[in-house]
Amino acid sequence: MDEMMKMEYYRLSEKESGSSAAAxxxxxxxxxxxxxxAWTEEEDxxxxxxxxxxxxxxxxxxARCAGLKRSGKSCxxxxxxxxxxxxxxxxMSVEEQVLILHLHLRWGNRWSKIAQELPGRTDNEIKNYxxxxxxxxxxxxxxHVNSKQFRDTLRxxxxxxxxxxIHPQTLTLTPSSSMSLxxxxxxxxxxxxxxxxxxxxxxEAAIWTDEIMDSxxEAAIWTDExxxxxxxxxxxx
DNA sequence: AACAGTTTCAACCGCTTTATC
DNA sequence: AGATAAAGCGGTTGAAACTGT
Numbered sequence: 540m541d542e543m544m545k546m547e548y549y550r551l552s553e554k555e556s557g558s559s560a561a562a563x564x565x566x567x568x569x570x571x572x573x574x575x576x577a578w579t580e581e582e583d584x585x586x587x588x589x590x591x592x593x594x595x596x597x598x599x600x601x602a603r604c605a606g607l608k609r610s611g612k613s614c615x616x617x618x619x620x621x622x623x624x625x626x627x628x629x630x631m632s633v634e635e636q637v638l639i640l641h642l643h644l645r646w647g648n649r650w651s652k653i654a655q656e657l658p659g660r661t662d663n664e665i666k667n668y669x670x671x672x673x674x675x676x677x678x679x680x681x682x683h684v685n686s687k688q689f690r691d692t693l694r695x696x697x698x699x700x701x702x703x704x705i706h707p708q709t710l711t712l713t714p715s716s717s718m719s720l721x722x723x724x725x726x727x728x729x730x731x732x733x734x735x736x737x738x739x740x741x742x743e744a745a746i747w748t749d750e751i752m753d754s755x756x757e758a759a760i761w762t763d764e765x766x767x768x769x770x771x772x773x774x775x776x
Numbered sequence: 777a778a779c780a781g782t783t784t785c786a787a788c789c790g791c792t793t794t795a796t797c
Numbered sequence: 798a799g800a801t802a803a804a805g806c807g808g809t810t811g812a813a814a815c816t817g818t
Contacts, residue, residue: 575787575788576786576787576788576812577786577787577812577813578786578787596803596804597803597804598803598804599802599803610788611803611804612788612789612803612804613787613788615803615804615805616786616787616788617786617787620786620787621786648807648808649806649807650806650807651805651806651807662805662806662807663785663786663787663807664785666807666808667784667785667786668785670784670785670808671783671784671785675783
């Protein structure tokens with residue numbers, strides 16, 4: 540935090556002392572001062588302008604100083620999920636989808652951690668993708684999304700198949716990375732083996748190509764053909 | 777065209793973690 | 798060391814958009 544920010548922060552904290560900020564928020568909410576629901580363009584502009592001048596952080600203060608009738612939490616979320624620069628909205632590319640599948644096998648529902656590996660994507664977006672696409676497809680295949688059966692099928696068959704289609708060279712990496720994809724794991728909650736960290740890094744690097752950042756086409760990995768393939772594999776695994 | 781059912785995703789909620797005093 | 802506030806996180810909800818009849 541730079542000095543200007545610090546000064547501003549302490550000034551505001553002082554202002555808020557006495558009755559706590561949280562208590563103030565509750566009172567404001569009860570009085571109908573705190574707005575909820577969809578953000579308007581005007582509110583977006585106010586928030587974006589304020590953050591561009593003062594920087595991120597101290598969201599309760601942002602809400603007050605910018606004149607927004609919103610909670611600090613709401614301001615933070617709106618900024619992180621919508622207004623922040625360099626965000627990518629819209630359809631996920633094939634590479635992004637495969638990476639999500641891969642990282643979820645490794646980390647589970649650690650959405651923010653997964654989001655860190657997908658530049659421009661938010662944890663909320665990834666979480667929504669998972670729930671609306673992956674969980675849905677698993678249900679249609681009569682599987683639980685976290686079952687060993689479904690996870691093994693993803694890890695051993697489905698992801699390699701998708702990779703082969705998008706980047707044929709990915710599967711001819713070093714033995715270590717291939718192992719990380721093909722080696723069955725006793726631990727159903729982890730893709731990892733001893734060398735998995737470096738192998739996974741190699742895997743992720745292989746998925747990401749220069750064109751991904753420009754990729755705008757609708758990337759359908761959940762095609763009838765692919766789902767049929769999954770269905771067949773699930774009955775044999 | 778109108779309605780019902782389904783899907784999507786932005787936003788909220790509540791809990792946990794981290795930072796500060 | 799404990800209290801408090803802020804930030805972060807994952808789960809859930811509900812309105813809008815979409816699709817089928």
